[in-house]
Amino acid sequence: DARERVVIDTGDGAAVAFLGDPERALFAALAVFDNAGQLPVRMGINLGPVHVSRDINGQENVIGDGINVAQRIMSFAQPGQLFVSRTFYDTVQLLSGEYATLFQAVGGRTDKHARTHEVFAMNPAVRVARRAAETQRMRAVRGRAVSRAKPPPSAPATVSDAGTHFIISGATREAVESELARLAAEGAKILAAPSQVGSRWMATCENGRAAVRVHVEKLGMKTIISATTREAVEVKVKELLGFGARLDREIEQVDGVWTAVCDSPH
Structure with a gap:
């Protein structure tokens, strides 16, 4: 519904304000990447307050911190990247835990006004996987048009290590379910079913x-970080370092507990 979004021509790009479901902004960004080909597109998404008004020519315009931050988040990205703000990331992962697996923490970025933003980047593997799946789909369509031969079996799903969880990705539901069942048999807890x-x-x-x-x-x-395994402490320390913290004391085991100390970012 066009009434739920406002599109603004910025000359060398566009700003789109989605006034309803925040998922629509994510879907639109992924669709742009799917159809951009080799164009050096970069995007930023933020969730925040805006005000819709009309300019002197009667055209709809959007002002407010929400769209200003989106522009700054976009400015941190390189061509081919999609960055999102902390507020957007926190909101979409509450809508579905699967969305959290699409992004990885980049860390703090400071804009020209000396304001620091926590930034998350879309995992490059997501875009590659979507491109590969689309290429396979188009090949399958062309193949069916010239031959009735049985298509080759789908490739097995891939497993990506995202720190506290694994991301299983595949061209078919069956491939993902098969790999998920293997991991579950090894004791892994399923966080999000195939979708x-x-x-x-x-x-x-x-x-x-x-x-x-x-x-x-x-x-x-x-900041004191402690856990029963060294690996768990390492994951949390790496996350804090990404947001500007500095390791003050190396990870060590004290009375059976692994501990590290970081200086908190200013």
Whole structure:
């Protein structure tokens, strides 16, 4: 529904304000990537307050912190990248845990106004997978047009290590279910059942090596990270370093508990 979005021509690009479901912004961005070919497109998505008004020519315009931050998030991206803000990331992962698997933390970025933004980037594998799936689909369509031969079996699903969880991605639901069943048999907890994201099937399950409760405690400017395994502490330390923290004390085992200390970012 066009009434739920406002499109603004910016000269060298466009700003689109979605006034309803935030998922529509994500779907639109993925569709742009699917159809951009080799064009050096970069995008940024934010969730925030805006005001819709009309300019002196009677054209709809959007102003407010919501769209201003979206532009700044986009400015941090390189051609071929989709960046989203912390507010957008937090919201869509509440709508569906599967959305969290599409992004990875980039860290803090500071704009020209000295304002720091927490940024998340779409995992490059997502775009590659969507392109591969679309290419396979088009080949299958062309193949059916010239031959009635039985199509070759689909490739097995791929498993990507995303720290605390695994992302299982495949061209078919059956391939993803097969790989998910294998991981579940090894003790992994299923976090999100197979579902279709564009032309690709995806699911997530717990990474048993990293699925350990991590305790984070702030004492002044220090942050103490502790867990029962070194791997779990390493994952959390890496995340904090990405947001500007500095490792103050290396990871070490104290009384059976693995611990590290970081200086909190200013």
